[in-house]
Amino acid sequence: MDIAGNVSRRVFVTGVFAAVGTTMAPGVAAGWARPHTYVLRARPATLSLGRRTVTTWAYDDILPGPAIEATAGQLVRARLVNELPADTTVHWHGIRIDPRMDGAPGFTQEPTPPGGSFDYVFRVPDPGTYFYHSHVGMQNDRGLYGTLIVADPREPLGYDQEFTVVLDDWLDGIGGTPDDVLRRLNASTAHDATIRSTVLGGVAGELRHPLYLVNGRPPEAPMTFHSRPGRRVRFRVINAAADTAFRVALGGHRMTVTHTDGFPCRPVAVDTFVIGMGERYDFVATLDAGAFPLVATAEGKGARAFAVVRTARRAVAPPSEVKVPQLDGRMLKYGDLNARRADHLARPARTVTVTLGMRPSGNEWTLNGRLSDDPMRLRVERGETIRIVLDNQSPMWHPMHLHGHTFQLRTGTGRSGPRKDTVNIKPRERLNLDVHADNPGEWMFHCHNLYHQEQGMMGALGYGPATARTASMRH
Numbered sequence: 001m002d003i004a005g006n007v008s009r010r011v012f013v014t015g016v017f018a019a020v021g022t023t024m025a026p027g028v029a030a031g032w033a034r035p036h037t038y039v040l041r042a043r044p045a046t047l048s049l050g051r052r053t054v055t056t057w058a059y060d061d062i063l064p065g066p067a068i069e070a071t072a073g074q075l076v077r078a079r080l081v082n083e084l085p086a087d088t089t090v091h092w093h094g095i096r097i098d099p100r101m102d103g104a105p106g107f108t109q110e111p112t113p114p115g116g117s118f119d120y121v122f123r124v125p126d127p128g129t130y131f132y133h134s135h136v137g138m139q140n141d142r143g144l145y146g147t148l149i150v151a152d153p154r155e156p157l158g159y160d161q162e163f164t165v166v167l168d169d170w171l172d173g174i175g176g177t178p179d180d181v182l183r184r185l186n187a188s189t190a191h192d193a194t195i196r197s198t199v200l201g202g203v204a205g206e207l208r209h210p211l212y213l214v215n216g217r218p219p220e221a222p223m224t225f226h227s228r229p230g231r232r233v234r235f236r237v238i239n240a241a242a243d244t245a246f247r248v249a250l251g252g253h254r255m256t257v258t259h260t261d262g263f264p265c266r267p268v269a270v271d272t273f274v275i276g277m278g279e280r281y282d283f284v285a286t287l288d289a290g291a292f293p294l295v296a297t298a299e300g301k302g303a304r305a306f307a308v309v310r311t312a313r314r315a316v317a318p319p320s321e322v323k324v325p326q327l328d329g330r331m332l333k334y335g336d337l338n339a340r341r342a343d344h345l346a347r348p349a350r351t352v353t354v355t356l357g358m359r360p361s362g363n364e365w366t367l368n369g370r371l372s373d374d375p376m377r378l379r380v381e382r383g384e385t386i387r388i389v390l391d392n393q394s395p396m397w398h399p400m401h402l403h404g405h406t407f408q409l410r411t412g413t414g415r416s417g418p419r420k421d422t423v424n425i426k427p428r429e430r431l432n433l434d435v436h437a438d439n440p441g442e443w444m445f446h447c448h449n450l451y452h453q454e455q456g457m458m459g460a461l462g463y464g465p466a467t468a469r470t471a472s473m474r475h
């Protein structure tokens with residue numbers, strides 16, 4: 001996804017309307033009119049990350065994996081070919097999807113075994129910024145993720161160009177694997193209190209990673225996004241990390257946040273925002289002339305991911321450690337965000353509480369006191385709207401992600417709140433999430449800190465009574 005991978009807005013618009021107006025005329029605006037058929041080969045790969053060469057698992061030997069693009073309402077076909085020595089799945093994060101295609105092992109499908117393949121075929125109902133990743137164990141903390149961008153055939157947002165920015169924390173192949181780290185964490189009761197963030201309300205993560213990446217590139221070999229002065233550019237920012245929230249800023253620029261987890265919101269001008277694992281934000285910025293740092297500091301971890309936005313060929317690129325005052329400027333808050341009126345959910349008819357906890361072991365995380373081997377299940381009936389009160393009684397923040405739905409985060413009286421599928425909750429915080437039950441199935445509701453997920457913080461939201469099948473599949 002370098003210069004050639006980032007289509008200009010003009011080409012993009014032509015492609016979208018060509019695809020809608022005709023029946024996918026081949027050859028028109030290559031990339032968008034192409035049939036939406038993909039093959040994802042999950043397999044061991046050797047990748048260059050700046051000075052380092054690592055062995056990992058990835059899709060098609062690239063990081064991020066193949067960029068998947070579609071237009072709202074279209075069908076996407078993606079064949080997973082498992083060339084790994086382990087079971088795997090693909091989860092389409094944030095998509096209001098057919099449950100059989102959700103890639104949730106033990107919930108709605110069996111994982112694909114080594115040597116097997118699985119055809120994911122699903123409609124993408126809503127435009128927005130999404131990503132896909134393995135949902136088996138710690139595989140998402142290896143290289144098994146990629147972007148999924150769904151265009152709006154009636155895009156109301158005016159802009160000239162767009163870039164996708166995927167953030168990641170990386171350790172695989174550098175002194176061990178994510179599974180090695182999980183075993184180490186499982187053997188310890190302590191947390192690294194030196195990893196601290198006021199914004200996240202205390203301990204910010206489980207560990208420091210050797211590398212932080214933008215689109216698979218470390219700061220020493222940064223990605224360059226090429227544009228022109230005066231262009232209004234849409235940045236689609238995705239946090240694909242396992243254990244790192246990032247504080248994002250574009251040096252020398254203010255950013256106008258336009259989308260939360262794919263959904264439009266009323267525009268908010270800020271200098272910086274914090275993005276948790278699984279969250280996405282879109283922002284637009286009108287670019288000055290020069291070469292500017294796009295930074296994402298690993299919150300509480302004293303390091304950063306880094307890329308360059310360049311609009312002038314001769315401008316000197318900023319060093320990766322350049323000071324970026326915007327990082328300490330006006331920061332986005334959830335209370336600033338409001339969905340469009342058309343996306344407001346009805347008032348909920350009833351309320352359920354989900355308490356987030358930590359057992360005395362320090363390495364088991366619970367939902368309503370339960371671990372994933374005997375999970376909490378929130379029962380809903382089709383057509384109802386419920387309020388989930390998240391109550392974080394644990395000593396750490398968690399990015400909670402609901403599959404198959406987006407909820408509306410109710411931020412206070414007089415505000416409608418944003419539509420989201422992943423929400424960060426700090427210790428001792430309570431949040432109200434309204435969910436409209438419009439997609440029957442058995443859905444994961446879990447922490448997107450992968451270590452916490454594997455240490456028990458996984459529950460379910462299911463329609464109607466639990467069946468023997470859903471109960472047995474989870475064991």
Ligand SMILES: [Cu+2]
Nearest residue numbers: 398447449452
């Ligand atoms: Cu968590």
